[in-house]
Amino acid sequence: xxxxxxxxxxxxxxxxxxxxxxxxxxxxxxxxxxxxxxxxxxxxxxxxxxxxxxxxxxxxxxxxxxxxxxxxxxxxxxxxxxxxxxxxxxxxxxxxxxxxxxxxxxxxxxxxxxxxxxxxxxxxxxxxxxxxxxxxxxxxxxxxxxxxxxxxxxxxxxxxxxxxxxxxxxxxxxxxxxxxxxxxxxxxxxxxxxxxxxxxxxxxxxxxxxxxxxxxxxxxxxxxxxxxxxxxxxxxxxxxxxxxxxxxxxxxxxxxxxxxxxxxxxxxxxxxxxxxxxxxxxxxxxxxxxxxxxxxxxxxxxxxxxxxxxxxxxxxxxxxxxxxxxxxxxxxxxxxxxxxxxxxxxxxxxxxxxxxxxxxxxxxxxxxxxxxxxxxxxxxxxxxxxxxxxxxxxxxxxxxxxxxxxxxxxxxxxxxxxxxxxxxxxxxxxxxxxxxxxxxxxxxxxxxxxxxxxxxxxxxxxxxxxxxxxxxxxxxxxxxxxxxxxxxxxxxxxxxxxxxxxxxxxxxxxxxxxxxxxxxxxx
Numbered sequence: 001x002x003x004x005x006x007x008x009x010x011x012x013x014x015x016x017x018x019x020x021x022x023x024x025x026x027x028x029x030x031x032x033x034x035x036x037x038x039x040x041x042x043x044x045x046x047x048x049x050x051x052x053x054x055x056x057x058x059x060x061x062x063x064x065x066x067x068x069x070x071x072x073x074x075x076x077x078x079x080x081x082x083x084x085x086x087x088x089x090x091x092x093x094x095x096x097x098x099x100x101x102x103x104x105x106x107x108x109x110x111x112x113x114x115x116x117x118x119x120x121x122x123x124x125x126x127x128x129x130x131x132x133x134x135x136x137x138x139x140x141x142x143x144x145x146x147x148x149x150x151x152x153x154x155x156x157x158x159x160x161x162x163x164x165x166x167x168x169x170x171x172x173x174x175x176x177x178x179x180x181x182x183x184x185x186x187x188x189x190x191x192x193x194x195x196x197x198x199x200x201x202x203x204x205x206x207x208x209x210x211x212x213x214x215x216x217x218x219x220x221x222x223x224x225x226x227x228x229x230x231x232x233x234x235x236x237x238x239x240x241x242x243x244x245x246x247x248x249x250x251x252x253x254x255x256x257x258x259x260x261x262x263x264x265x266x267x268x269x270x271x272x273x274x275x276x277x278x279x280x281x282x283x284x285x286x287x288x289x290x291x292x293x294x295x296x297x298x299x300x301x302x303x304x305x306x307x308x309x310x311x312x313x314x315x316x317x318x319x320x321x322x323x324x325x326x327x328x329x330x331x332x333x334x335x336x337x338x339x340x341x342x343x344x345x346x347x348x349x350x351x352x353x354x355x356x357x358x359x360x361x362x363x364x365x366x367x368x369x370x371x372x373x374x375x376x377x378x379x380x381x382x383x384x385x386x387x388x389x390x391x392x393x394x395x396x397x398x399x400x401x402x403x404x405x406x407x408x409x410x411x412x413x414x415x416x417x418x419x420x421x422x423x424x425x426x427x428x429x430x431x432x433x434x435x436x437x438x439x440x441x442x443x444x445x446x447x448x449x450x451x452x453x454x455x456x457x458x459x460x461x462x463x464x465x466x467x468x469x470x471x472x473x474x475x476x477x478x479x480x481x482x483x484x485x486x487x488x489x490x491x492x493x494x495x496x497x498x499x500x501x502x503x504x505x506x507x508x509x510x511x512x513x514x515x516x517x518x519x520x521x522x523x
Contacts, residue, residue, distance in 0.1 A: 001261060002086055002241040003368060004036035004250070005029075005234055006095055007114045007167065007201060007225030012044045013140030017230035022054040022092075026065040027073045028231035029090035033366025034238065036062070036245070038095030038116070038225070041140030042123040043130060052120060055092060061118035061247020063092040075362040085244055093247060094123050097167055097227075098130070099143045099174065100151055104189075110174045110181040111148045111189070112141075112167035114201060114225070115155060116254075118247040122159040129154055148176075152193050163251050164196070165223060168203030170308040172273055176200065177315065179306035184315070185216060198255040199223050204237060205271025205308040205404065207332065208263065212324040213316035221254055222328070224263040235368065236335055238264045262329040264368075268308070269401035270334070270410040276307045277405030284405040287313050305406040334394060334412050336360070336367045340383075342414040343390035356383065386423055390414045473497075473504065481505045 011020040020040070029037050039055075041047045055063040064087070098113045117123050127136060134144040144151070148166075155162050166176040173180050176189060183189040186197055199221035202211050208222050224237035240261040243249040253259035268274050277284040281299035287310035297304050340356050341348040363382045364370050370379060371391065380388030393399065393414050404410030415423070473481060477497055480490050481504045488505075492498045506522060509515045 001083065002035045002243060002245065003033060003235070003238050003264070004241055005034055005226050005228070005238045006036070006038040006093065006116065006223070007097060007165075008038050008040040008095070008228040008234065009097070010039070010041040010044065010047045010140050012041055012047045013229070015229060016140070019231050020229070022051065022065055023069045023071045024231045025092075025234070026069075026090050027071045028234050031073070031075075031361060031367060032235040033368035034090060034235050035086055036091050036093060036241075036250070037234065038114075039063075039092050040095055040097070042094045042096045042117070043098065043127045043136050043142055044140045045127070045137060047140060048120070048123060048127070051092075051094075058087065058091055059244075059246045061093065061250075062245055063094075064089050065092075074358040087245055091245055093250065094118070094120070096123075097141045098151065099141055100146050100148055101143060102145055102147050104147065108181060109148070109183075109189075110178070111176055112171075112174050113148070113151060114165040114167045116163040116165075116247075116251070117159050118161050118251075122162065126155065126158045126162070129158055149190050149193055152190060152196060156193070156196060161247075161251065163199075163254055165199050165201050165254070166197065167201050168227065169200045170203055170206050170273075170311055172305055172307065172311070175203070177311060179311045182311075201225060202263075203227075203271065203273075203308070204266045205268050205274040206312065207265045207268045208327060208330045209321075209323075210268060210309070210312050212327055213312060213318040213320065213322055215317050216315075218324065221257045221260055222263065223254060223260075224265055224330075232337075235264070237266055240264065257328070260328055262331070265330050265332045267332050267334065267399065267401055267410075267412050269403035270412050271308065272404040272407050272409045273305070273307050274309055274410060275403040275405040276304050276310050277408075278302060278304045279406040279408050284403065284408075307405055331372065332397065333371050334399075336371055338412070339371070339390045339394060339414065340387055342412075343384075343386040343420070345420055356387075359383075360387075386420065389423065473501070477501045477504070481508050 008025070009016045009020060011018050025037055039051055042051070054066055054069045056066050058064040094117050096115050098115065099110070100113065101108065101110050103109070117126065130136060130142070130144060133146050134142055136142045152164055155164055169176040170178060172178045176182055186194040190197055197220070200217065201223050202208065204227070211217055211222055223239055226233055226236045226238065228234050228236070240263060241250070241253055241259055242261045243253050243259040249259065275284055276287060276290040278297040278299070281297050283297050283299060283304065285304070290304055290306065290310060295303055295306070337348045337353050337357050340346070340353050341350070344353070344356070346353045360370060360383050361367065364374060364379065371394070376388045376392045379391055400413040400416070402411045402413070477500070480488065480501050490498065490501060502522060506520065509520055510517065
């Protein structure tokens with residue numbers, strides 16, 4: 001099964017990472033387990049020149065990074081596929097996004113378009129034609145004052161083999177069906193060329209289940225891509241393809257649906273335009289509330305941003321939950337760093353999360369293999385019970401969503417408030433895992449225990465009577481305090497110094513061993 005992310009951006013697009021170059025895109029495709037990546041931004045002259053230098057032809061219409069430009073990365077990892085028909089190294093296809101702004105029927109239209117072409121020559125020819133219309137040098141995603149119909153016409157005339165896809169079709173401000181500048185039908189936008197539109201990109205704030213409520217999309221292939229502005233965001237949405245690697249096979253799959261096996265999706269609530277709202281006032285609301293308030297923010301009176309769910313409700317002619325018999329399956333995922341963060345109480349961008357992420361890749365393989373394929377028991381053995389449980393819940397769709405609105409990303413929770421602490425406590429008591437434990441200092445008792453007490457067992461320790469709390473620890477108390485086993489039971493009767501021993505052990509774990517308080521359960 002080929003995983004393809006066809007809509008991304010280079011470092012030449014505004015507001016993108018400087019690491020959006022070919023070597024880093026290749027590296028992160030390996031980390032993720034992605035087989036085919038769009039180059040993004042082929043209309044930008046400097047980026048096109050870099051692609052010509054760094055890429056070498058592979059299968060028909062596809063490219064791969066030359067060995068001399070390959071980065072070693074954090075882990076020695078290849079995205080070697082199980083399917084022998086798929087290449088072991090990531091492939092690239094020439095792609096670009098173009099923004100068009102124009103007037104139609106007295107209304108300003110802002111529509112974005114994804115374009116794929118089969119050769120560098122086609123990329124050059126199309127770029128030269130578009131350069132006569134607008135500036136292609138200042139932004140990898142150029143803004144052109146040209147009608148969507150006319151852009152499609154130029155594309156068909158210049159490169160009949162090109163693939164054209166309206167981008168993120170529901171985004172409020174810049175899309176085919178967006179609430180503020182969009183159209184009601186394909187024909188309204190493309191006129192006599194509407195039949196040449198074979199696929200649409202659903203965007204991060206919707207999923208196929210939402211889109212299939214709109215019957216005018218039935219004849220179209222639904223595709224999903226990351227629209228990544230940094231290499232680490234590759235694959236947050238992607239396509240599943242059962243095809244041999246080649247541009248003709250890819251184009252055929254997109255334009256006919258044959259060979260399209262489904263998509264990998266964001267939870268749509270995590271997208272930043274799912275619900276209606278007004279970010280400046282912290283207002284997030286459902287479509288019916290927006291209708292009740294006349295589309296105005298009840299806090300400041302300004303117009304709210306009408307989200308994707310609202311717009312789909314407006315255009316839907318089928319009820320929620322409708323299933324199209326011929327529809328492709330899809331999987332809703334969240335990126336592995338977010339799973340790790342949710343399962344450890346850390347931030348997704350923290351150093352601790354990143355270290356755990358690369359350790360998991362080193363031990364278990366690419367990210368999509370971990371999220372989709374590996375037994376959770378295998379994951380748990382490597383990464384701990386909490387992360388294994390997080391992935392188990394993700395696969396089952398047992399998540400809580402706080403939806404995004406007006407440019408603010410939503411959040412997906414795998415654990416209820418306080419639940420993670422309970423799970424950690426259960427794990428600590430059972431001795432399953434030592435979550436978050438730091439390596440002890442070499443002068444600490446734990447280090448000495450590792451070196452000199454390898455035969456110490458987790459058997460109970462019985463305290464002798466110790467009538468004075470002011471006396472030094474007796475041998476049994478000292479053994480309980482200094483023990484290096486993860487689970488320790490102390491059996492003691494009245495007057496044996498239970499409290500003193502417990503307090504001393506807690507102090508020892510916190511001060512000497514530097515164990516995080518959240519990793520300790522004391523009863």
